[in-house]
Amino acid sequence: MTRTEFIAATALILFGAFALGWLASWLVHRIARPRKSNMTDLDRMAHQLHEAEDQHTRTLAAHVEREAALRNDLARVEAENRATMEALRSSRNEIEELRDYIEQRLARR
Structure with missing residues (x-):
């Protein structure tokens, strides 16, 4: 060769x-x-996937919004609770002062 x-x-x-x-x-x-029928199925699944992603995004946004509203409500309730506890403390002090005053008045008689 x-x-x-x-x-x-x-x-x-x-x-x-x-x-x-x-x-x-x-x-x-x-x-x-893929055959045409398979492509139709793939297109339908892709469309469903996009719809699911959009729904997920909307749900997540609603969740964040709801969480912010609940945090605001919680802060408001905590502030009201602090104010109520302070008023209760003040009332207890006032009651003690009135008891002391009444006991002093009764002791003088």
């Missing part, structure tokens, strides 16, 4: 390998390609 024949044979083998690879790739893509 001469050098020219060797180069020609190698080129022919490489071209044959390339052609077989291309043919195999084409067959795999042809067989694995």
